[in-house]
Amino acid sequence: MKRLTLSLTAAALLSLHGPALAQQVELKGRPVLQAVEGLKPGQYVWNPEAAPDGPVLMVVNLATQRAVLFRNGVPIGASTISSGKPGYDTPTGVFTVLEKKQEHYSKTYNNAPMPNMQRLTWKGIALHAGNLPGYPASHGCIRLPMKFSSLLFGATKLGMTVIITSLPVTPNRSEAPDFAAPIAPNTTTLARAPYEWNPDKSKSGPVSVIVSTSDQRAIVLRNGVEIGSAPARVAGAVNGGWAYALRAWDDTGQHWLRLQFAGSGSGMEVAPGEGNRFDTPWDFKHAVQTVLRPGSIIIVTPQSLKAGSSGSSATVIENEESAL
Structure with a gap:
């Protein structure tokens, strides 16, 4: 026994x-x-x-x-x-x-x-x-x-x-252009579109910007709390999605790294004018500039950010009691 x-x-x-x-x-x-x-x-x-x-x-x-x-x-x-x-x-x-x-x-x-x-x-x-x-x-x-x-x-x-x-597929990494660099107001079709901006909802913490090509919308999170949102369009194919990480910000400007987290699995060569692919309200883009810090993340995804939408939904913020 x-x-x-x-x-x-x-x-x-x-x-x-x-x-x-x-x-x-x-x-x-x-x-x-x-x-x-x-x-x-x-x-x-x-x-x-x-x-x-x-x-x-x-x-x-x-x-x-x-x-x-x-x-x-x-x-x-x-x-x-x-x-x-x-x-x-x-x-x-x-x-x-x-x-x-x-x-x-x-x-x-x-x-x-x-x-x-x-x-x-x-x-x-x-x-x-x-x-x-x-x-x-x-x-x-x-x-x-x-x-x-x-x-x-x-x-x-x-x-x-x-x-x-x-x-x-597995992720790949390559250098990225200055995605968040200001664009002249007249160059974007969404320049005067309405947007939401409430930075007082979360006054500190890491900043992430999520751009959904499915929703044609951008959401800004600070410390996991949504502080802003706006319409956003991305010209051309997203190829599964990618993320930009703000590595540094000095006298020479912003320095970003880009990593691909889905798609063909091959390296991503980035054209110098890729920043022009992103179309968002001018004032919203300026507001985002004021909260970005080294360590901030900008994510571009073909997935929807709306729970219950077709395809796989993305849970961004929840405030309900823990079930763990």
């Missing part, structure tokens, strides 16, 4: 922790985005020295069951994940980290442990350590290897942007 008990205990431990045991894979000179494709369940890569500081952005790909962490536009880590199983699908869209707790237990699922929890919605979606069987198996959360979840927890802050996409 004792032998049976020990065997059952060992099996239980393997079931709970075996696939999720964090196993770091050495890069051996390979770029992070190349190494991520060959990771097995529970494996991850971590190279923070590639970008010691700067704005942080995470991209989670449900199709490939991978997550990539960028800092200052440079990929510094990547991991396998396990997202929501059928019936508990993980939502796609643009999110911010609303809460962080190293020790957390689920209020919904039998007090299940959720180490290194980083909340993305108040309805129960979060990043946390958990079992990684190699396929979607969670109740909607994004499970990570234990050690990677700990490293990620230490590298992020409240308000960090998390993009969840479902296209079967």
Whole structure:
């Protein structure tokens, strides 16, 4: 009986922790985005020295069951994940980290442990350590290897942007033009269009601007709170979406990095006049300039920001009681 008990205990431990045991894979000179494709369940890569500081952005790909962490536009880590199983699908869209707790237990699922929890919605979606069987198996959360979840927890802050996409490609990085540079009022067809601007709703914190080509609208978030919105158009194909990170702002102007989080999977060469593709009200663009700081993120996505719209909806802000 004792032998049976020990065997059952060992099996239980393997079931709970075996696939999720964090196993770091050495890069051996390979770029992070190349190494991520060959990771097995529970494996991850971590190279923070590639970008010691700067704005942080995470991209989670449900199709490939991978997550990539960028800092200052440079990929510094990547991991396998396990997202929501059928019936508990993980939502796609643009999110911010609303809460962080190293020790957390689920209020919904039998007090299940959720180490290194980083909340993305108040309805129960979060990043946390958990079992990684190699396929979607969670109740909607994004499970990570234990050690990677700990490293990620230490590298992020409240308000960090998390993009969840479902296209079967890995991100790519390239230099970007000054997207937010002022454009003469007469050059934009939306120059005098009405817009919303309420910066007093959130007076400090990281700033993200999300441009949805589906909605033809831009939303400005500061510390996860919407402070502005306006009509916006993007000329040409978006090719799955991309994000701009404001690396620095000095006497020579703004310096942006662009990363592609979906699309063809190839590098993105940016034409010098790409900033002219963006059409928004002149005064709105000026207002956005006043809140941008190094670390700000501008995201362009073909997905809708409206809950309940056709296709995958993007949850941007929620104020309901936590379900985690």
